[in-house]
Amino acid sequence: MTDPHQPAPPRPTSRDVARAAGVSQATVSLVLGGKWPGRVSEATARRVRESAAELGYRPNLAARSLRLGRTRTALLVVPALTNEFFARVYTGAAAVAAEHDFGVVLYPSPDGTGPARDPFASARASLDGVIASSMASDALSALHGADLPLVMLDSDPAGTDAAAHVNLDIADGMRQVTDHLLGLGHRRFVHLASAVDTWTFAVRAGALREAVDAVPDAEVRTVRAPLDVRAGREAAEQALT
DNA sequence: ACACTTTTCAGACCCTTAAT
DNA sequence: ATTAAGGGTCTGAAAAGTGT
Numbered sequence: 001m002t003d004p005h006q007p008a009p010p011r012p013t014s015r016d017v018a019r020a021a022g023v024s025q026a027t028v029s030l031v032l033g034g035k036w037p038g039r040v041s042e043a044t045a046r047r048v049r050e051s052a053a054e055l056g057y058r059p060n061l062a063a064r065s066l067r068l069g070r071t072r073t074a075l076l077v078v079p080a081l082t083n084e085f086f087a088r089v090y091t092g093a094a095a096v097a098a099e100h101d102f103g104v105v106l107y108p109s110p111d112g113t114g115p116a117r118d119p120f121a122s123a124r125a126s127l128d129g130v131i132a133s134s135m136a137s138d139a140l141s142a143l144h145g146a147d148l149p150l151v152m153l154d155s156d157p158a159g160t161d162a163a164a165h166v167n168l169d170i171a172d173g174m175r176q177v178t179d180h181l182l183g184l185g186h187r188r189f190v191h192l193a194s195a196v197d198t199w200t201f202a203v204r205a206g207a208l209r210e211a212v213d214a215v216p217d218a219e220v221r222t223v224r225a226p227l228d229v230r231a232g233r234e235a236a237e238q239a240l241t
Numbered sequence: 242a243c244a245c246t247t248t249t250c251a252g253a254c255c256c257t258t259a260a261t
Numbered sequence: 262a263t264t265a266a267g268g269g270t271c272t273g274a275a276a277a278g279t280g281t
Binding site: 039040066068 | 246247248249250251253254255256
Binding site: 013014015025026028029030033035059060062063064065066067068 | 268
């Protein structure tokens, strides 16, 4: 039974592990950091691991970051996770990050208005990189000049100074959809477009227009609607009537 | 004496708080 | 107002240990 009024016992440090294993703190660091082969004997390494397990030792990440000047943390900036697509983006990013011993912190850009306060003031100091959707550009502008490596999702490859871009082949997808419908004999299209003006939507619209224009008697009309299901349904119903 | 392996030392990281 | 200490971890260099 633990007394909630008693302060928690101090967390064991690498020094405690070293004392328990009868080695120096440096040896603990080597062993637990996986850099011991060739530097520390097998028997010593085992002793260190056993002591660490016994004490329930976990490295102090703040101290590690202090030493390394890195946090192994990336910020993911996307629109709300209620959108399934971005929920999957997060899952994928977190999985890949974990493979590289990185963590992912999520910043869902508030709907419409952008961040209430600059959420990145501390982020600038505690992040090693940013992954951002172009659809969260409001939030992203707050990061301007943060001097962090930036990976852009779904955005104009020529548009930003990002270190890398990850884009779907949107144009080809749009072409395939349009060709399919044209093949079925359809000729009059409504493009229910987002009212949000981003590169990814412009590419879709361009590919659609191009595919339709290639067929002499086909036509496309564009209707814009806010980017949510209810508004989309209303706009679709209106277009159909 | 020498080569090689294993372990330790010492300083850097950067910010906060206490002491001067 | 300025200086010094402390926090935990990591790593290159140095020291200690072992075997031939």
